[in-house]
Amino acid sequence: MHVIEAQGLWKTYGKGETEVVALRDVSLRVSRGEVAALLGPSGSGKSSLLTTLGLLQFPDRGSVRIGELEAVIEGRLRVDAARVRRERIGFVFQKANLIPFLNALDNVLVAFEINNRGGREARQRAAALLDYLGLADRLAHMPDELSGGQQQRVAIARALAMEPPVILADEPTAALDGRRSRDVMQLFRRVAHERGTAVVIVTHDHRTLDAFDTVHEMEDGVLRTTPHPSAAPAH
Amino acid sequence: MNLAWRDIRHQGPRFVVTGLGLGLLFAIVLAMGGIYRGMVEDAVLLVNQMGADLWLVQRDTRGPFAERSVVPELLETRARGVQGVQWARGFTTITVQPQHSGRVLRLTLVGLAWPDERGGSLPLSTGRPLLSAHRELIVDRSLGLLPGQTLELGDESFTVVGLGQGLVSSGGDALGFVTQNDLAAIQRHLAPEALRLARSSGAPPADPGISAVLVRVAPGASVESVRARLAQWGDVSVYTTEEQRALLLEGVVDKARRQIGLFRALLAIVSGIVVSLVIFNMTVAKTREIALVKLMGARWTVVVSMILQQSVLLTVLAYAFALVLSQLAFPYFPRRVVVGGGELAGVLGLSMAIALVASTLAIRRALRIPATTILAG
Ligand SMILES: Nc1ncnc2c1ncn2[C@@H]1O[C@H](COP(=O)(O)OP(=O)(O)OP(=O)(O)O)[C@@H](O)[C@H]1O
Ligand SMILES: [Mg+2]
Numbered sequence: 001m002h003v004i005e006a007q008g009l010w011k012t013y014g015k016g017e018t019e020v021v022a023l024r025d026v027s028l029r030v031s032r033g034e035v036a037a038l039l040g041p042s043g044s045g046k047s048s049l050l051t052t053l054g055l056l057q058f059p060d061r062g063s064v065r066i067g068e069l070e071a072v073i074e075g076r077l078r079v080d081a082a083r084v085r086r087e088r089i090g091f092v093f094q095k096a097n098l099i100p101f102l103n104a105l106d107n108v109l110v111a112f113e114i115n116n117r118g119g120r121e122a123r124q125r126a127a128a129l130l131d132y133l134g135l136a137d138r139l140a141h142m143p144d145e146l147s148g149g150q151q152q153r154v155a156i157a158r159a160l161a162m163e164p165p166v167i168l169a170d171e172p173t174a175a176l177d178g179r180r181s182r183d184v185m186q187l188f189r190r191v192a193h194e195r196g197t198a199v200v201i202v203t204h205d206h207r208t209l210d211a212f213d214t215v216h217e218m219e220d221g222v223l224r225t226t227p228h229p230s231a232a233p234a235h
Numbered sequence: 236m237n238l239a240w241r242d243i244r245h246q247g248p249r250f251v252v253t254g255l256g257l258g259l260l261f262a263i264v265l266a267m268g269g270i271y272r273g274m275v276e277d278a279v280l281l282v283n284q285m286g287a288d289l290w291l292v293q294r295d296t297r298g299p300f301a302e303r304s305v306v307p308e309l310l311e312t313r314a315r316g317v318q319g320v321q322w323a324r325g326f327t328t329i330t331v332q333p334q335h336s337g338r339v340l341r342l343t344l345v346g347l348a349w350p351d352e353r354g355g356s357l358p359l360s361t362g363r364p365l366l367s368a369h370r371e372l373i374v375d376r377s378l379g380l381l382p383g384q385t386l387e388l389g390d391e392s393f394t395v396v397g398l399g400q401g402l403v404s405s406g407g408d409a410l411g412f413v414t415q416n417d418l419a420a421i422q423r424h425l426a427p428e429a430l431r432l433a434r435s436s437g438a439p440p441a442d443p444g445i446s447a448v449l450v451r452v453a454p455g456a457s458v459e460s461v462r463a464r465l466a467q468w469g470d471v472s473v474y475t476t477e478e479q480r481a482l483l484l485e486g487v488v489d490k491a492r493r494q495i496g497l498f499r500a501l502l503a504i505v506s507g508i509v510v511s512l513v514i515f516n517m518t519v520a521k522t523r524e525i526a527l528v529k530l531m532g533a534r535w536t537v538v539v540s541m542i543l544q545q546s547v548l549l550t551v552l553a554y555a556f557a558l559v560l561s562q563l564a565f566p567y568f569p570r571r572v573v574v575g576g577g578e579l580a581g582v583l584g585l586s587m588a589i590a591l592v593a594s595t596l597a598i599r600r601a602l603r604i605p606a607t608t609i610l611a612g
Contacts, residue, residue, distance in 0.1 A: 047610065056530060056607050086532025097609050099238075099524050101245030106236060113236050114533045142245075158531075 002065075003165055003198035004030040004053055009062035010075075011048055011221075022048035023059065024221040030166075032196040035189055035211065037203055040218030046202045047094075047170055049218065053200065054089050054168045055081040067165060086114050090159030092169035096151035098143040104130060104154045105139040111161040122161075129157040132187065134180070148175040156184060160191060167191070167199040173208070185211040238528075238537070239544035242521070253513055254549055258556025260506040261586060265561050266568070267499040268578045271492055273571035278405040278488050279480045281345065284357060285326065287449035288458050290474045291465060298472075298479055299328065299446035300405055301486040306471060310448045317464055319456030324348035325415055325445035329422055330408065333386055340378050342411045343404040344388070346418035346445075354397065354412045362397030368414050370394060375402040375409035388413070389424035405483060407570050415445075503585065510553075510586065511593035514546040518597035522604055530606035538601050543594050550590040554583055 011023035022045040030036050038046050051057045053064060055071055064072040066088055071079045085091075090111075098107045105126055112122035130139055133153040143151055152175045159167055167188065173181030185208050191197050201212070209215060215226045243250045282300070291314060293304040314323035330343045347354055353364040354373045362382040365371045370391055374380055376398040385392045393413065402410040413421070450465070452458045458475065465473045474482065518525070525538055558579070565572040 051607060051610065056610075082529065082532045082534065084532070085530070086534075089532070091530065093610060097523070097527050097530075099527060101242045101524075102236075106241070109236060110528070111531060114528065114531055114537065118236060 002029040002031050003034075003067055003196075004028065004200070005065040006049075006053060007063045007065075009049070009052055009059040009064070011045075011052060011057075011059050021221050023052065023062075026062070026221070026223045028053070028200075028216060028223060028225075030198040030200055030214075032165075032198060033192045034213045035192045035199045035201065037201055037209060037212040037215045038218060039203065039215060044218040045221045046218050048221075049223070050168050050170055050200065050202060053166075054091060055079075055084055087162075088164050088166055090162065090164040090167045092152075092156050092159045092167070092172040094171045094174060096143070096148070096155040096175075098151055098154055098158075100143050103140050103142050104135060104146065104150075107143070107154050108157045108161050111158050115162060117162070126157065126161055129160060130154065133157055134183070149177065149180060152176060153180070153184070156187070160187070163191075163195055163197070165197055167197055167201075169199070169201045171202050171204065173203070173205060178207075181205065181208060182211075237544070238524075239541045239548070242524075242541070243545065243548065250549070251552070254552035255556050257506070257510060257513065257549065257553035258560060260502075260509060261553055261557035261582060262560040262564070264499065264502050264506060265557055265574055265578065265582055266565065266572060267495055267502060268582070269561070269565060269572035269574040270568070270570065271495045271499075272573035272575065272578070274407075274491060274495075275484060275488055276573055277401075277403045277407060277571055278483055280402065281328075281404060281410065282476060282480050282483060284402075285449055286356065286451065287324075287326075287476055288452045289450040289462055289465065290326075290476065290479045291323075291448040291450060291471045292446070292474065294470050294472050296472065297482045297486065298474060299326065300479070300483045304446050305444040306446070306448060308445055310471065311445070313468075314448050314450055314465065317450075317461065319453055319461040319464075321451045321453040321456075322348075322351065323448050323450045324352065326447040326449050327415070327418055327422070327445045328404070329418065329425065330404075331388060331421065331425070333388055335378075335380065335384075335386055340386075340409075342374060342378060342409045343406070344411045344413060344418055344421065346415035347412050349414035349416065357397075357402065357412065358400045359397045360400040362395070364397060365412070365414065366396070369417060371396045371413070373397040373399055373412040375399045375411070377403070378409045388417075389421035391417075391420070393417070401571060403571070405488075506586070507589045510550070510589050511596070514542075514549065514590060514593040515597045515600070517545060517549075518542055518601050521601075523609060525601050526604050526606050526608035529604065530609050535602060539598050542598050542601060543591075546590045546594040546597070547587070550586050554586055557582075 006028045009023045009026040013020045013022055026049055040046050052059050058072060058077055059075050061075045063074060066084055069079055071084055108126035109118060109122060112118045127139060135150060135153055138146060138150060156172055173184050176184060188199050189211055192199050217224045290298055291310060292298045293306050296302050296304045298304055311323050311325045314320055327346045328343050332339050332341050349368050355364040360376055370393050372386060372393040372395050374395055380395045382395050384395050404410055452461050462473050528537055561574055
């Protein structure tokens with residue numbers, strides 16, 4: 001059973017002169033426990049696909065299924081998108097986007113609070129996640145007291161906190177050094193394999209490609225799937 | 236975790252200073268209302284203090300507070316003879332500006348009907364009522380005189396024996412109380428010109444006259460029937476104390492009320508706009524955070540309660556500050572500022588209403604912020 005299934009997605013931005021077709025008949029499936037890479041040049045539509053899968057925007061045509069939920073059918077939203085996002089999807093974006101008035105630990109806790117699941121246990125889990133990501137001594141730091149890479153790790157912890165069945169990450173390791181980005185990839189893999197989470201990661205980092213189960217390449221809004229990372233073209 | 240509270244703590248002094256600024260505005264709104272109420276209370280204070288049921292004034296005038304009214308002194312005696320009258324007393328006020336240790340004071344003198352009236356019913360903060368028919372004086376303490384000090388009035392020296400609390404004329408001047416005889420003497424001294432003219436014309440020595448006669452109706456007698464009897468006299472107009480109060484407010488206070496009312500309405504509008512802008516901008520400044528929690532799938536109630544809590548807290552802070560400020564500052568205003576419970580509740584209600592309207596606008600905007608805002612730039 002595929003955790004994410006997108007079928008025939010089309011997305012056009014703007015009208016007339018400024019019209020851009022970001023997604024052209026894109027179909028994608030990600031299974032339980034699968035870690036998928038999304039590659040492609042800048043402007044090829046990777047973020048557009050990710051936000052469409054995450055129900056942050058809606059395609060002009062096509063459908064999106066998350067688990068057993070037919071979330072989007074023929075471009076029309078059929079569910080409470082906010083609820084699906086908070087219960088089923090963990091997002092990591094190119095920028096950390098932490099809440100500036102909350103410390104690192106509380107930024108992770110927000111994910112629990114939004115689901116009305118705050119409390120001591122949540123606090124312990126949040127602290128453990130940050131600990132794993134090498135931030136044990138930064139729990140009480142405010143975002144502006146953290147480096148870019150540290151902020152990004154807090155954002156990753158926040159996305160993983162609720163153990164959602166789907167993780168969508170847009171260049172999560174861009175701000176991290178080699179060792180940290182390998183750690184983060186390792187974490188995503190572990191989460192995928194231990195909990196059956198479906199993970200889609202946009203990446204430019206070809207060094208980490210062997211950490212993925214599948215590699216999808218985007219070019220000018222068209223998605224091409226390469227089943228085995230070893231077969232992916234080396235740039 | 237309360238996001239509204241966390242944000243406020245993070246903002247720290249900025250939030251507090253904003254609250255204090257708004258509080259200052261609210262305090263001014265309160266002050267305007269209080270000044271008006273104080274003016275009304277001051278205006279009717281003397282009328283209330285005199286304890287009369289009926290006022291006999293010069294015919295076709297509206298009484299001594301509205302315009303010049305002169306009635307013959309004999310009227311007092313005539314009124315006393317009317318059935319159902321417990322007492323009748325002359326009423327005269329004059330405004331004088333005596334000097335005291337180099338300062339020019341301004342006070343309105345009222346004559347007391349010695350020996351029946353000695354100022355015992357006046358609100359005295361220190362000292363005593365009059366004990367002598369001559370050269371004793373009760374003044375409001377706002378003049379800064381102390382018991383035992385003397386004041387030159389007319390060609391005599393008066394000793395301050397008692398200090399009143401909040402005794403002011405409808406014009407806001409301090410009141411002073413002497414016996415009617417002393418007052419007449421002071422008045423004669425002040426108007427020698429008028430007297431000399433009257434003598435040279437061969438007329439009998441003119442009596443400066445009194446402004447009105449106050450009548451207290453005997454227990455058991457009806458005010459209406461006494462009034463009806465007095466009204467038959469062709470040379471006077473009769474007002475009840477209630478009518479006298481109404482005339483006074485209509486004449487003296489009405490313009491000021493409209494002036495203050497208008498000013499206050501403008502001030503309330505300005506405060507409303509400022510409060511709305513502050514609340515709206517608080518929300519605009521949080522666009523990214525709001526987009527972020529929406530992106531994470533927060534319920535709309537999370538966003539709504541965050542905005543509502545902050546604006547209510549800001550309003551309460553501002554209001555509390557306005558309250559404290561009014562307690563501390565209003566007593567030092569040159570004229571009385573009377574802030575009643577209704578006033579306080581009204582301003583609180585109004586500011587809450589404004590805060591809620593502004594929050595509603597802010598919330599509408601916040602709910603329209605697309606979650607994807609966070610992804611751009
Ligand atoms: N909100 C938008 N309005 C108009 N055009 C947009 C919008 N978002 C994206 N586009 C356009 O759609 C195309 C795909 O954008 P997208 O952000 O998906 O690319 P990307 O593959 O994520 O690029 P990058 O690697 O630089 O992040 C681009 O040409 C972009 O200009
Ligand atoms: Mg992108």
